[in-house]
Amino acid sequence: MGKQGKRFLKLLTCLGMISMVIGVTPAFAATPGSVIFQSGFESGSTLSQLDAQDDDITGTDTSYSTKNNWVTDLEGNAQIGTFKIQYEGGAATDRYASIITDPAYSGNKVLHYWLKNAAIQDNGFMKGRIQTSIYDEPGNPQQSLNEMYYKVRLKLHPDMQKLESFSNAIPWLTLAEFWNDPTWTGSSYPFRITFGLNKDANAGSNQPLYFSVSSENMDNNTRVEVWRSDAKSFTVTYNQWITLEFYYKKGDATTGRFYVAATPSGGSRQILFDVKNWTYNTNNPSPVGLANFNPMKLYTGEEYIDHIRNNGGIMQLYWDNFELWNGWPQAVYQAESMTLGTTSGETLTNSSDVNCSGGVCQIFDSNGVGDYINYYANVPHDGKYDIKVGVKKMNTRGKFQMSIDGANIGTIQDLYAASAQYTELSIANNVQLAAGDRRFKFYVTGTSGTGYQLGIDYIKIIPKD
CATH class of the missing domain: 2.60.120 (Jelly Rolls)
Structure with a gap:
């Protein structure tokens, strides 16, 4: 196996356990680095x-x-x-x-x-x-x-x-x-x-x-x-x-x-x-x-x-x-490069866009409440993490609830905007994750407009301890 195959973030598939702990970040907690x-x-x-x-x-x-x-x-x-x-x-x-x-x-x-x-x-x-x-x-x-x-x-x-x-x-x-x-x-x-x-x-x-x-x-x-x-x-x-x-x-x-x-x-x-x-x-x-x-x-x-x-x-x-x-490495997972899990069956396309990280956003063409898409991302070590998601908002977008390995985290996120907006959403803080591949699910819960699409750029996990 070549060196590129031995890089720090490897995308595999497996299941694991997760719990959410809310609390004050300890003084010795690691700071995300580059x-x-x-x-x-x-x-x-x-x-x-x-x-x-x-x-x-x-x-x-x-x-x-x-x-x-x-x-x-x-x-x-x-x-x-x-x-x-x-x-x-x-x-x-x-x-x-x-x-x-x-x-x-x-x-x-x-x-x-x-x-x-x-x-x-x-x-x-x-x-x-x-x-x-x-x-x-x-x-x-x-x-x-x-x-x-x-x-x-x-x-x-x-x-x-x-x-x-x-x-x-x-x-x-x-x-x-x-x-x-x-x-x-x-x-x-x-x-x-x-x-x-x-x-x-x-x-x-x-x-x-x-x-x-x-x-x-x-x-x-x-x-x-x-x-x-x-x-x-x-x-x-x-x-x-x-x-x-x-x-x-x-x-x-x-x-x-x-x-x-x-x-x-x-x-x-x-x-x-x-x-x-x-x-x-x-x-x-x-x-x-x-x-x-x-x-x-x-x-x-x-x-x-x-x-x-x-x-x-x-x-x-x-x-x-x-x-x-x-500092401690933070993991950024580009949607187009992540291992895809199950979906509700709707079309998923890679959309070239210079404003998206890596020049590509993924568009999930959801058409109603209950649609979903799963991604797998490898967590480098056990610990607490802040979870963020890069998205592209538009007037055709819907709302979603994120879960990790079946447990909901954070609140419902609304991707509706009158015109295109590129933003990073803070989903949840101090989430306890086990090392290994975790399943990140986007579940469509509704819309503020007339569309239900999701525009997903990346998932970022930031170590807190």
Whole structure:
């Protein structure tokens, strides 16, 4: 399957449960965002060396049609600083990142991390690092992100399983890191969030790894843990793609949020972490947002790197399908592209119109009360959503009641207007939806004129938590 077939919003068909909850939006609720950049590391993405310890990726990724240029879309965005791949120490014989053909599928390209030797000396301790960095650097300053979401696929090479035979604890093998006022900028209030793989002390050999996330105040280089959470119930797999979703919201103990979900290939989406707590230093009187982060990282100590190598392997990861947003993705479903369910039998036509989103509105040629049309739209995750519908009003239009999976939401909407009007209707707020495909039904209830037609442009669902 090509990259276009693996895009974020896939239109399938299934049924599910829905309920409606009305209430005040919590302070930690996510704000709808827009895509900043996306790449599948496909044709047009070129990895090249900047210097002995840094690489770069440039070009336009042809697997996406928009927001796909590594320089103009990613680094050129005012909220993003400089992108690079960093190593800190060693040579290509010790570590490298490269864009390669997916070993399991020749039609796909991936970003490959290969870490053979720990080549960075740190106070008598050796470590290894490969990381993509999005940093606020001189010459390309950024406006910090108060909210950020990204999605990326991760595959652990089978050699990574050799860590299960390591006899002691593995307290840090970092896969992503997020900094607020980082130590290297001279800030008085550095703070970081670390996501990675761990293994418990005294677990012994042949024990599983698990995902973990923690945060730390780093005042005066003294680490003080603020919060921590482990996902021991999630099975870490090898040689299998896992889609990871990360969400960060700047805030204190009542407004901050850090969220991670994981979807194994062919499996169900699971929320690993939904931490509602500090996401900046607890002592910081005027914190900035997220100005420095490593969305794809491999960083750990020599004993873990050596253990894999001494047992006939190399520490390796694969990354794919990176998508970055400046808030939680909102889903917009164009009527003409949605999966159509049952109807009452009346004609449905695509009407070209430059004033409609995507240049097309769908006209449902209803002729009386009781006519209906069903669409299916894929909801990306469990949660509360505001529901909106883009419509084209006219003097031939009728009224409709919307329902989702059989439950009415909102009030009856009137599409009558003396002349053409293009508008977005607010149907209902804080509707609890389950992840998966939901059935959106438009049921004709009457008319304010003489016609009963419906002019439907799109359905929009906006996350609220």
